[in-house]
Amino acid sequence: MSSKAYKKPPFRFNKNFAFLLMVLPGFIWLVLLKYLPMCGAVLAFKNFHFSRGGFFQSLWDSSWCGFQNFYFLFNSHTAWVITRNTILYNLVFIITGTILSLAIAVGLSEILNKRLAKLYQTCMFFPYFLSWVVVGYLLFGFISFDKGSINSILALFHIPPVQWYDDSAYWPYILTFINLWKNAGYTSVIYLAAIIGIDKQYYEAAEIDGASKWQQVRFITMPHLKGLITVLTLLAVGRIFAADFGLFYQVPLNSGALYPVTDVIDTYVFRGLMYTGDIGMTTAAGLYQSVVGLVLILVVNNVIKKYDKDSAMF
Amino acid sequence: MSEIIISKLEKVYPNGFKAVHGIDLKIEDGEFMVFVGPSGCAKSTVLRMIAGLEEISGGTISIGGRVVNDLDPKDRKIAMVFQNYALYPHMTVYDNMAFGLKLAKVPKKEIDQRVREAAVKLEIEPLLDRKPKDMSGGQRQRVAVGRAIVRKPAVFLFDEPLSNLDAKLRVSMRARLVKLHRELQKEGQTATMVYVTHDQVEAMTMGDRITVLKEGIILQVDTPLNLYNFPANKFVAGFIGSPSMNFQDAVLEQTDGKFSVTLCGCKFSIPEEKAAKIKKNFQTVGKETFVSANICFGIRPDNIEEKPSEANKNESFEGEITLVEKMGNESYCYFKVNGQDFVSRINAEASAHLQIGDKQKFYFRMDKCHIFDAESEKNLSL
Numbered sequence: 200m201s202s203k204a205y206k207k208p209p210f211r212f213n214k215n216f217a218f219l220l221m222v223l224p225g226f227i228w229l230v231l232l233k234y235l236p237m238c239g240a241v242l243a244f245k246n247f248h249f250s251r252g253g254f255f256q257s258l259w260d261s262s263w264c265g266f267q268n269f270y271f272l273f274n275s276h277t278a279w280v281i282t283r284n285t286i287l288y289n290l291v292f293i294i295t296g297t298i299l300s301l302a303i304a305v306g307l308s309e310i311l312n313k314r315l316a317k318l319y320q321t322c323m324f325f326p327y328f329l330s331w332v333v334v335g336y337l338l339f340g341f342i343s344f345d346k347g348s349i350n351s352i353l354a355l356f357h358i359p360p361v362q363w364y365d366d367s368a369y370w371p372y373i374l375t376f377i378n379l380w381k382n383a384g385y386t387s388v389i390y391l392a393a394i395i396g397i398d399k400q401y402y403e404a405a406e407i408d409g410a411s412k413w414q415q416v417r418f419i420t421m422p423h424l425k426g427l428i429t430v431l432t433l434l435a436v437g438r439i440f441a442a443d444f445g446l447f448y449q450v451p452l453n454s455g456a457l458y459p460v461t462d463v464i465d466t467y468v469f470r471g472l473m474y475t476g477d478i479g480m481t482t483a484a485g486l487y488q489s490v491v492g493l494v495l496i497l498v499v500n501n502v503i504k505k506y507d508k509d510s511a512m513f
Numbered sequence: 514m515s516e517i518i519i520s521k522l523e524k525v526y527p528n529g530f531k532a533v534h535g536i537d538l539k540i541e542d543g544e545f546m547v548f549v550g551p552s553g554c555a556k557s558t559v560l561r562m563i564a565g566l567e568e569i570s571g572g573t574i575s576i577g578g579r580v581v582n583d584l585d586p587k588d589r590k591i592a593m594v595f596q597n598y599a600l601y602p603h604m605t606v607y608d609n610m611a612f613g614l615k616l617a618k619v620p621k622k623e624i625d626q627r628v629r630e631a632a633v634k635l636e637i638e639p640l641l642d643r644k645p646k647d648m649s650g651g652q653r654q655r656v657a658v659g660r661a662i663v664r665k666p667a668v669f670l671f672d673e674p675l676s677n678l679d680a681k682l683r684v685s686m687r688a689r690l691v692k693l694h695r696e697l698q699k700e701g702q703t704a705t706m707v708y709v710t711h712d713q714v715e716a717m718t719m720g721d722r723i724t725v726l727k728e729g730i731i732l733q734v735d736t737p738l739n740l741y742n743f744p745a746n747k748f749v750a751g752f753i754g755s756p757s758m759n760f761q762d763a764v765l766e767q768t769d770g771k772f773s774v775t776l777c778g779c780k781f782s783i784p785e786e787k788a789a790k791i792k793k794n795f796q797t798v799g800k801e802t803f804v805s806a807n808i809c810f811g812i813r814p815d816n817i818e819e820k821p822s823e824a825n826k827n828e829s830f831e832g833e834i835t836l837v838e839k840m841g842n843e844s845y846c847y848f849k850v851n852g853q854d855f856v857s858r859i860n861a862e863a864s865a866h867l868q869i870g871d872k873q874k875f876y877f878r879m880d881k882c883h884i885f886d887a888e889s890e891k892n893l894s895l
Contacts, residue, residue, distance in 0.1 A: 398597065398599070400595050400596075400597055400599040401599055401601065403564075403566050403593075403595070403599065404593070404595060404599035404600075404601075404660075405601075405612075406565075406566070406585070406586050406587070407564060407565075407566075407586045407587065407591065407592065407593050407613075408587070408612050408613035408616055408660075408664075409587035409613055409616040409617055410587075410616055414616065418601065418612070419601065422601075422602075422603040423602075423603075425603070
């Protein structure tokens with residue numbers, strides 16, 4: 200008995216119209232904001248200058264300069280500082296953010312009173328929706344030299360006030376804290392959703408086996424979240440060369456004295472564009488971030504695949 | 514000692530719903546007790562209260578002479594096998610079985626010995642390095658049972674462990690569990706087992722005794738055969754046995770000192786011995802006389818025969834065949850009498866010629882019939 204090779208049925212536009220319509224907005228967004236701008240990557244290899252005829256004419260007229268924009272970026276003495284700050288802050292944010300989000304999610308899942316749990320969740324989620332400008336000035340209310348509440352409290356104990364916006368020693372901790380405060384609640388919701396999906400019978404079986412609450416978290420919850428933690432961490436590692444612009448620009452209020460510890464690739468590029476207008480160099484910085492991010496994701500994913508194929512993203 | 518004594522046990526949920534209504538039950542040391550009943554009868558709730566997974570609202574549960582109401586599950590010396598196995602998916606079979614022992618800080622050597630012994634008993638030794646997702650349902654269930662065995666508990670609790678298996682596997686696992694119970698008893702290991710199921714075939718074939726529950730109340734506790742032959746009420750009579758008992762509304766009569774029941778326009782004599790019991794039991798349901806009393810007549814399909822005999826004493830009526838289900842060695846014959854439906858279980862040879870629409874005489878074994886009070890549904894013929 201011979202079997203005919205499977206022939207894929209032809210695509211029917213009418214039959215799939217509703218689905219295509221659903222996909223359309225996302226597709227337009229993806230093309231306009233993610234794929235089309237990729238063409239702008241050529242700016243990194245051009246000595247861009249504006250000419251009459253608009254942007255595209257200027258792009259056409261600009262001369263090629265090879266990797267010169269990249270040399271400029273890496274030869275500047277701040278290259279090491281911004282790269283170090285970007286990578287280290289992101290590493291700390293990934294580690295502390297993951298730990299805190301998991302802790303919040305596990306804690307919320309254990310609260311018996313569901314109304315209270317919802318209240319706590321809302322309170323922790325709320326900062327995520329605040330703009331960095333608002334956060335920056337909220338922080339200013341605490342650490343302003345003359346009117347800030349912290350210096351006022353220190354004055355009560357006869358401790359000299361701190362020049363927060365001039366002293367860079369405190370800012371790695373401040374930025375880490377602010378980042379956690381703003382984002383941990385958001386990420387915890389993702390973990391909480393996964394925890395809620397874990398079959399309760401595993402916990403019951405563990406309870407009968409004699410596992411304490413902590414052991415249940417360690418032996419049931421964490422292994423179930425392993426895949427999700429891996430994916431989210433992988434995505435975060437892919438963005439390790441991209442810092443949150445709002446955090447590093449708005450929160451320190453762009454204080455020059457703090458640049459050694461608050462300047463990252465994004466803020467450096469922004470200032471570069473604002474003050475020098477060098478589109479080519481700033482594009483080079485952006486392309487460098489994206490390429491390195493892609494390479495990192497590929498490398499880390501391959502490493503994960505070697506140890507645990509199921510946890511790899513692809 | 515691992516007897517379980519349940520005294521005035523109650524379960525009330527926060528919304529006020531009372532799931533368990535003050536039940537009393539004693540499960541003997543080493544007994545295989547089956548909880549059976551329809552969905553929502555609270556059989557799993559009672560099991561989970563024994564396990565400590567549900568809070569007890571009232572009453573007490575004691576295991577081995579110790580009241581365990583306030584004890585954590587791990588301190589009750591119980592092991593449980595879940596409906597969905599609840600095997601830890603990220604652990605191998607070995608680790609799944611060893612997990613409880615590791616938490617209890619049992620020496621490694623002893624853990625290894627116990628795990629391998631249980632694996633041999635359940636024929637899962639080749640699977641020790643596998644993970645649950647790489648095994649079939651039957652294998653997973655055996656691992657779940659193995660996980661319970663290694664703990665050497667005082668009580669084994671089974672919450673519908675076979676309901677996710679196919680019919681054939683269910684039959685073989687049933688036999689395996691019963692065999693395991695006997696083997697554990699022979700080895701001197703305490704083997705009190707409490708088994709929850711909604712399948713009355715499992716209940717009948719596995720239990721030393723069966724507890725029939727309905728809406729949080731125990732209706733009857735007895736051996737499988739006693740439940741089958743002497744059901745205390747209409748619900749138990751209808752729940753136990755497949756096909757289910759035939760029930761028909763009828764009227765009790767007395768003529769010339771002889772008792773009869775009028776059913777579908779036909780009169781059937783009640784044997785004297787049974788009539789005496791009915792008369793006596795009628796007083797317990799608060800009725801002064803049972804003559805011309807409305808009752809529910811019940812008779813099992815296997816007590817409806819297709820030919821006259823000494824046993825059925827020619828008590829018969831003619832019915833029209835509506836369906837014949839041939840099961841191989843026997844047939845279930847559905848028939849109508851004056852619009853009322855009945856089912857009988859008859860020999861395959863005897864039913865070979867029967868067709869839908871045929872008229873056939875069916876003979877009742879009145880000595881095996883059951884008379885239920887119309888209001889209380891209590892069996893008056895015991």
